Amino acid sequence: MKTFTPPPIRPGIQPRSSMGYRIDHGVRSSVPFLFVFFATLVLSAPLNLPGQVELMPAIIMVTIFLWSVFAPVLMPSLAVFVLGIWADILSFGPAGVMLLMMLIVHGVALSGRYTLARVNFFILWLVFGVVMVGVTALQWVLCCALALHIVEFLPFVFETVLAFGSFPVLYTGFVWTYRFVVNNADGA
Amino acid sequence: MPVSIQFRQALGKLVLPALILVACGVILLGKADRGLIEKLRMHTADLLAPAYGLVAWPQEKLRWVSGNLQDIRNLEAENIRLRTENAALRHWYDVAAALADENATLKANLHWIPDNAPTFVSGRVVRDTSGLYARAVLLALNPDTAVRKGGIALDGAGLVGRVTEVGRRSARVLLITDSSSRLPVTLESSHAAAIMAGDNSALPRIIFYPQDNVPIEGERVVTNGEIESLPAGLPVGHVHYLRPGQPVVVPAAALDHVDMLRVFDYEDSVVPPDAPGRVPLPTGSGAMPLPAHPDQGLHG
Structure with missing residues (x-):
């Protein structure tokens, strides 16, 4: 049976699907994944930055949230899972907690993306703040339960505040990346 | 395999809940078998240790250079401080030497057992x-x-x-x-x-x-x-x-x-001796040999 190919939505000159084009396209669309991967790796190195331990979850959560809202094709659930395992291996916390947090942030962003992608930036920021508070509270409860005693609460508050504060910076970076690196003229 | 669009959509919706379940499984696994996770982490850390060393090296050099610069700045004050401290230390050196001599004499008299050097x-x-x-x-x-x-x-x-x-x-x-x-x-x-x-x-x-x-x-x-x-x-x-x-x-x-x-x-620094009065277990033969005469027992 002859397969039917629909006519292109945007008729015009289509780029040839050469090797170079495919490599270029692949690298561009794996930018979000690679960013989180290397951010995790770099922030686990002994840089002696102040607040380095809390910065890693903050950057991971903001990045996953933004890409899951605006371009879930480039941040699929399976990629989040792989990144979660990677972050868990490098972070020496209780195993799996980081992974669960990342999946929950991804899930919330994914389920609300038709609303979230259209709202004002400040409302998006606020929504992220609420999500982060919830997720960090869950992390604290899980850490207490797994360690069988109450662990100190302040580092978790710091982690939330840091994530909330770094949102605008990462949002700017995200918009730039989305416009000029990932979403080039041929349109993915 | 040709599958309908509806089926594929339903399957796509199931991926995230399944992954969350797996994450809960990972938490439980980490609690149940800590050794496995630790081994995985140590393996990764082993692989990354040279890279981490590369990151630590320039930092240490930088700290060394900045420390040197600071040293040069307060060289004068440092010199004065060191001179006074040196005078005090010379006094303490004499005291320590005298005490070390005395200690050696006393230990020689007391048949002191020297500690093992670790x-x-x-x-x-x-x-x-x-x-x-x-x-x-x-x-x-x-x-x-x-x-x-x-x-x-x-x-x-x-x-x-x-x-x-x-x-x-x-x-x-x-x-x-x-x-x-x-x-x-x-x-x-x-x-x-x-x-x-x-x-x-x-x-x-x-x-x-x-x-x-x-x-x-x-x-x-x-x-x-x-x-x-x-x-x-x-x-x-x-x-x-x-x-x-x-x-x-x-x-x-x-x-x-x-x-x-x-x-x-310090692993083998102090080995406790066998408890007195304990009968050593026989090696090789199964049953413990009983004493021939009851009155020649453990204390005989």
């Missing part, structure tokens, strides 16, 4: 693996060095921690400030035994000290020879009261900035 290796700390809930550092090792689990890590000033995991190229040292660290210590002036318990803050608490012999502010804290592999008399720090009734230890070692560590092996 073996040690030194290594560079490549990574601070402290998280929100743990205080530990990772030590780079040569693959041939014999560092064992339970080794004692010291820096120039005092006790830092104990080796908890050993990989091929790295070892993890649990600091004395970690919340799972409990060490028996002796308070040097009041001669009281106590337990030093870490709580993830910079100052480990002193617990289980005798109520009629409370720790004195500022007195030295040294290790206690109660447990194997940790000899008595290693310097730990000094006592400080955060508030009345809450003594803590201010560690002598610079725990917030550990650069170099020496790992000592």
Whole structure:
């Protein structure tokens, strides 16, 4: 049976699907994944930055949230899972907690993306703040339960505040990346 | 395989819940089989240890250069201070030499048994693996060095921690400030035994000290020879009261900035002798030989 190919939505000159084009396209669309991967790796190195331990979850959560809202094709659930395992291996916390947090942030962003992608930036920021508070509270409860005693609460508050504060910076970076690196003229 | 669009959509919706379930499974697995996760992490840390070393190297050089510049700036004041200190130290040197002589004479008279010199290796700390809930550092090792689990890590000033995991190229040292660290210590002036318990803050608490012999502010804290592999008399720090009734230890070692560590092996320092009166178990034959005459028994 002859397969039917629909006519292109945007008729015009289509780029040839050469090797170079495919490599270029692949690298561009794996930018979000690679960013989180290397951010995790770099922030686990002994840089002696102040607040380095809390910065890693903050950057991971903001990045996953933004890409899951605006371009879930480039941040699929399976990629989040792989990144979660990677972050868990490098972070020496209780195993799996980081992974669960990342999946929950991804899930919330994914389920609300038709609303979230259209709202004002400040409302998006606020929504992220609420999500982060919830997720960090869950992390604290899980850490207490797994360690069988109450662990100190302040580092978790710091982690939330840091994530909330770094949102605008990462949002700017995200918009730039989305416009000029990932979403080039041929349109993915 | 041709599948309908509806089926594929339903399948796509199931991926995330399935992954969340797997994540819960990972949490349970990490709790049930801690060794597996630790092995995986140590393996990764082993692979990354050279890279971490590369990151640590320029930082150390930079600190060295900036330290040098500062030294040059206050050279004058430093010289004056060192001269006065040197005069004081010369006096103490004489005292120490006299005391060492006296000590040697006394030990010779008392047939003193000298302590074994412990073996040690030194290594560079490549990574601070402290998280929100743990205080530990990772030590780079040569693959041939014999560092064992339970080794004692010291820096120039005092006790830092104990080796908890050993990989091929790295070892993890649990600091004395970690919340799972409990060490028996002796308070040097009041001669009281106590337990030093870490709580993830910079100052480990002193617990289980005798109520009629409370720790004195500022007195030295040294290790206690109660447990194997940790000899008595290693310097730990000094006592400080955060508030009345809450003594803590201010560690002598610079725990917030550990650069170099020496790992000592005290494993076979003190072996307890066999308990007297115990009948040694026979080797080889199954049944224990009974004494021929009851009155020539264990004490005969």
